[in-house]
Amino acid sequence: MVADLGDGAALLYIDRIFLHERTGSVSLQELKAKNRPVRHKEHVFVTMDHIVDTFPGRGDKTLMPSGTDFITSTRATATEAGLNLFDVTDERQGIVHVVSAEQGITLPGFTQVCPDSHTCTLGALGALAWGIGSSEGEHALATKTLAVTKPKSMRVGFTGTLGYGVTSKDMILHLIGKYGAAGGSGYAITFTGPAIAALPQENRFTICNMAVEFGAFAGVIPPDETTFDYVKGRPYAPQGAAFDAAVASWRLLNDDADAVYDREIVVDCSDIVPTITWGTSPGQTSRIDGVVPNPSDAKDANTRGSMDKALEYMDVTPGQKLEGLAIDAAFIGSCTNSRLSDLRAVAAVVKGRHVSPNLKKAVIVPGSTQVKRAAEREGLHEIFKAAGFEWRESGCSMCFNAGGESMGEKWRVVSSTNRNFENRQGPKTRTHLASPTTVAASALAGAIADVRKLG
Amino acid sequence: MEKFVHLKAIAAPLLRVNIDTDVIIPSREMKGVSKTGLSVGMFANWRYTDVPARISNPEFVLNRAPYDKAHILLSGDNFGCGSSREHAVWAMKEWGFRAVIAPSFGAIYYGNCVRNGILPVVLPDEAVRAIAAWVEASPAANQVEIDLPSQKVHAAGVAYAFSIGESDKDMLLEGLDPIGVTLKRDPAIQAFEAKDRMQRPWVYI
Incomplete structure (x- = not known):
């Protein structure tokens, strides 16, 4: 936290910012027009996923007539600003929330934002990650901070074990179905419990991905050995002794069983079917x-x-x-x-x-x-x-x-x-x-x- | 940013729950790298019977007088849920909306409103429905009045109090540029980074 803004609001430091070609170039163009530089451009990443097509042998052309403008404008503004760009033909290209984890860009304990509502996916690495609009994107790029009003806290505990044919997607759909699409409105959610602990890291992303469909500000899974094993060796993660030092610090982030939440929900996984x-x-x-x-x-x-x-x-x-x-x-x-x-x-x-x-x-x-x-x-x-x-x-x-x-x-x-x-x-x-x-x-x-x- | 202080205007009721930003501005309507030219695509799939030909749907509330002159929208729980696209707010602002009254909002949409001079007002469902019923009785005459300094909505002979965060309220009342405000805190940001670099060196690649 950079500063207490009073009335439950704080100016939070933002560790990583990700942009994609649908909403990113609007923010970058606005900043340029206002002559505001990007602070810590090395912490800003850009990928092409929202407009680019997925046909084999693709290039910048899309079925959507103006689609190419989004791609070329993002490429030009990101390159000019000196950001890390995963372009159409880059081997690191992919869906923003998939590549951010895959490349080790998101790490436990990080704050991360992107002008995309499914940024909450990355909460599965024990990061506080949330989606923002383009104006807040500009704010984060120019100042490396965002003003955030502290949300209420909710813990969703998944107990029991998953039955045959039941996946983490069914867990989150079951939760949203039971409590409604606004069930998590106003909350930052911690997903925990033995059924979460048993999930492989990739399946955990599916749970946090849909926290926003539950109306939540963010969804977080406290990091554990599964998380650390996943992060280890990824390109942008710390390596060697630096990684060990980071893990020692990340272990302190784990959910405190005595923590008090504004709301608690327990879901028994034996009740969940596809x-x-x-x-x-x-x-x-x-x-x-x-x-x-x-x-x-x-x-x-x-x-x-x-x-x-x-x-x-x-x-x-x-x-x-x-x-x-x-x-x-x-x-x-x-x-x-x-x-x-x-x-x-x-x-x-x-x-x-x-x-x-x-x-x-x-x-x-x-x-x-x-x-x-x-x-x-x-x-x-x-x-x-x-x-x-x-x-x-x-x-x-x-x-x-x-x-x-x-x-x-x-x-x-x-x-x-x-x-x-x-x-x-x-x-x-x-x-x-x-x-x-x-x-x-x-x-x-x-x-x-x-x-x-x-x- | 345009200020919001006080507004008395026609209000249009669209009392459904979970109206998402794909409904407010479909992705097919976001055709350029721009914040403008979006209002024609606002609620496109509800507003037109034939979207590409732009054939107006006479049943849709915003196509009916006097709601076509509304500056306030009344809606249900979780308004603006879904995609973070700020285009939803840019489209509504360009069309003429200055306030939305609903029992709850999508969090990102709420923040986007505040940053574009649209006031999101949270009132209980019963209050929104009571206001909507009063408006529908005589939509041109029964205009809804919103006063931000006192945090009150005046309608149907009732003054409904609403809550809003202090910083959001200041931003709307003053029409502040939030980036300019934060940049004044640059020494605090630099101090944070210097300390954080020691504690979390792996952040600073």
């Missing part, structure tokens, strides 16, 4: 073997009205079974679920099988160029292609219409992404959020499917 969304908010979830809920059970008129609108948009009816609902497309990718472990899990489901002939599109987009290469070294891409999936370059892709590419009008899509908002994946596209393995099983069936039944 979970999928039925509506247009990440809080509108159902068990994979469940049915679409009835708006007449809603707690108030506004919620009922929103459910009615979601039912109409999604073309589903109360009481309808989700399992077996025919789909048009499947998408695996995004900062939520696109890491090597996700791709390995998908490969295990689809190996030797083929996606349904009824699908109009089945796409797998690796989270980074590094993930892509690692997957190819293991031959995963051959499994995906043989199963009928497109295998792409890294980027945000059809999580929204990055590169101007969309799903078709009114298509029903099962997606490993984080937002089922209206029109996000395409015009009137009906998105069902689920784990990568649920998406894989559904792609094979051509309908929403329970991965546990696949055997």
